[in-house]
Amino acid sequence: MRSLLSILAGASLASAWTELNHAPFMNKNIDAIVVPGTYTSHMHTFFGSDAITKVLPTSAELQKGCYTGDNPNDLSVYWVPTLYYVDGDTYTEVPIFKFSTYYTNSFSTAAIPQDFAMISGNASAKTQAEADNPYNDLEWFFEGSDEREADVAKMPTSTCDQHLQVNLVFPQCVNADDHGEYDFADESEKCPDGMVAIPQLRYRVLYDTKSVAPQGWSGAVPFLLSCSDTPGDGYCFHGDFINGWYEDAAENMLINGGGGYDDGQFIAGEHGDSAVEASCTATDQDPEKGTSDYLTSLEMMANDGGSVEDGADDLTESGSASQPPTATATPAATPVPGVTETASSTQTTVRSTSTQTIPTRRPSSSARPGYSNKQTCTSNSKRATGQKSKTEAAKRALKQALDALDVLEE
């Protein structure tokens, strides 16, 4: 009988993957997928192609932009809610230490289609149950650490030496005739009827919390997502993606159904066969409209409903793209974040079809790139919950191992 370890190792060999890193280039209150044409979104941090405004772009339009990643074949745009350090009435952006996207190709049969856009996560979620999709694997933890809160989508309640990390997996099934329809595969890697499997995207975000909270924290978490009204709640974390891969490179990502390239290998194409940064500087393409300031974005959300353009004009603030402003903002009249979030409450999450079978079990995350536990987490402060977390971690590891066994036996 094989050991659990070799089974887990075997599971990871079943899929090839590529990793790309992208610098942030803009913070802005737009969302071309969820609230196109308006400045009524909560704040987002953008990565990848800068050919993005409030209007949904085509892949061809994205490909005319300037990219912040490390692969000239990828002009996709990626965005996530902005994270703030809350100190009384001031909100300071938590700098992104590293933003990585992984594309995993295990059972895909189709390239990511041009003009395809998708969202993973639930921007309105306030509980673990609402955040768990259940395959999106949304988790907050410290880089390299096994410890999790009881709700894995909650941020860790005490400091660790490593970066604060969040992971999010995207759906990997799409209706080839209607790209608006996409979903997760079930636990046996089967897409819902009428959908094909494409390479699966995953976000990994590392935050530089030390630069804003060098003293660390214990108990109350001082970080607030732009989509939330409760510091420490990571439930509403979500990711948006619009495909900007050139078609030939998107096809190359698919070659041989996962065996075409090695783990971590660069995806080549007509626009380059090695990692290279763009020679241009990504900038906000609509700097006169919208805002890069957190509190202003709350006011603009409150101004929703017919006066969107007026509100945008009144509250214009240019977002300097190459230097996302660190919003050490002065409080507005009633700075109660979230209360005025009319825009986020109307957001749709991942669309599911009526034919979908809700997956009951998630695949083992330990077999995926970016989850490796090479570092040990050293707490800066006493962990009241340390023992409990360790037990939880052990339980999770066992569950993952058993899941992997189940999959192999099926």
Ligand SMILES: *[C@@H]1O[C@H](CO)[C@@H](O)[C@H](O)[C@H]1NC(C)=O
């Ligand atoms: C998203 O969160 C909202 C709560 O605001 C909830 O009503 C909705 O059911 C959630 N969606 C999913 C797919 O869980």
